[in-house]
Amino acid sequence: MNAGDRAVLALRKANQSQDDLIARSLWLAKAVDHVVADRAVLVGGTAVNLHTGSYRPTDIDMCAHLDQSDRNALVGLGLRHTQGDHFAYEFDDGEVWLVEFPDTQVDGDISTIHLSPDDRLSVINRESLIVDRLLQATDQTGVTFDEAVRLCVAVYQEADWEWVGTEIGSRDLVEPGLGLEGMFARVLDEVRSLTGS
Amino acid sequence: MPYFNSLRLRRLRHLKRMSLADVSRTTGITKAQLSLIENGKVDPRISTVVRILECYGCVLADLGPSRAQRRTMGEVRAAADSGASRLRAAGLGPSDPVERLDRKDRLCQDTTVEREAMATRG
Numbered sequence: 001m002n003a004g005d006r007a008v009l010a011l012r013k014a015n016q017s018q019d020d021l022i023a024r025s026l027w028l029a030k031a032v033d034h035v036v037a038d039r040a041v042l043v044g045g046t047a048v049n050l051h052t053g054s055y056r057p058t059d060i061d062m063c064a065h066l067d068q069s070d071r072n073a074l075v076g077l078g079l080r081h082t083q084g085d086h087f088a089y090e091f092d093d094g095e096v097w098l099v100e101f102p103d104t105q106v107d108g109d110i111s112t113i114h115l116s117p118d119d120r121l122s123v124i125n126r127e128s129l130i131v132d133r134l135l136q137a138t139d140q141t142g143v144t145f146d147e148a149v150r151l152c153v154a155v156y157q158e159a160d161w162e163w164v165g166t167e168i169g170s171r172d173l174v175e176p177g178l179g180l181e182g183m184f185a186r187v188l189d190e191v192r193s194l195t196g197s
Numbered sequence: 198m199p200y201f202n203s204l205r206l207r208r209l210r211h212l213k214r215m216s217l218a219d220v221s222r223t224t225g226i227t228k229a230q231l232s233l234i235e236n237g238k239v240d241p242r243i244s245t246v247v248r249i250l251e252c253y254g255c256v257l258a259d260l261g262p263s264r265a266q267r268r269t270m271g272e273v274r275a276a277a278d279s280g281a282s283r284l285r286a287a288g289l290g291p292s293d294p295v296e297r298l299d300r301k302d303r304l305c306q307d308t309t310v311e312r313e314a315m316a317t318r319g
Contacts (some may be wrong), residue, residue, distance in 0.1 A: 056293075
């Protein structure tokens with residue numbers, strides 16, 4: 001079976017996962033990954049939803065380098081090209097999902113989800129996702145702060161906070177103006193207050 | 198896509214306060230090639246990455262411990278359920294996509310397509 005056939009099969013599984021947000025998002029992402037030459041890595045809100053179960057993403061963000069043949073392949077798969085590296089896919093039940101490629105590579109480490117024996121999807125890993133959300137929170141809007149807190153509460157018991165702290169420390173040395181360490185401390189204070197830990 | 202976090206390699210260079218030219222002079226790797234490596238455009242040999250790291254006084258492990266995690270769909274679902282349950286216990290409701298789109302609007306980002314797509318979902 002070639003990549004195109006595998007993509008069609010993945011898309012079929014996404015279509016069949018009508019009431020399962022996680023399965024639908026992962027199979028749609030896998031369909032995209034099958035037709036894009038570079039490895040496509042799931043990032044952003046859909047990745048957050050895998051840990052919080054309550055993010056309700058408005059789009060699927062993936063990191064991969066796209067060239068024109070990739071864009072053509074995505075359109076060939078049934079996605080509509082909207083603008084730049086943004087696409088839309090309409091499921092059989094009428095739901096429209098957006099697929100966007102905000103970056104060519106992931107600023108973090110990658111984990112793998114085994115969707116089936118033959119289908120593996122690359123996803124930004126938990127600790128790198130925490131760093132990513134903390135970086136977003138440095139925009140000082142309440143919304144991004146709340147989202148960072150939400151993710152940290154959801155994974156508080158499992159996350160490797162020592163690793164997160166070290167990673168943030170190294171980034172803060174390079175870009176001290178961002179105030180990433182301060183944001184990390186604020187978010188952790190809020191998480192401890194909410195979880196009573 | 199490279200097998201290591203190339204952006205972390207760039208951060209190490211910044212931490213050492215070195216320019217691409219400095220690294221090029223020490224390692225013999227051209228600035229253009231170094232830039233491609235740091236931007237994840239090429240998959241360098243491990244020996245090349247090690248040579249760059251030596252220039253910073255670092256070793257492969259300094260590119261960060263591997264945080265690789267492998268999960269099955271069942272484990273992903275269990276983690277999402279557990280996360281949602283912890284959020285409820287902490288008194289936090291589901292994330293509000295409208296609030297997030299409003300923030301994008303305030304940043305002058307066009308959210309028309311996202312709002313249209315959201316309207317199609319239950």
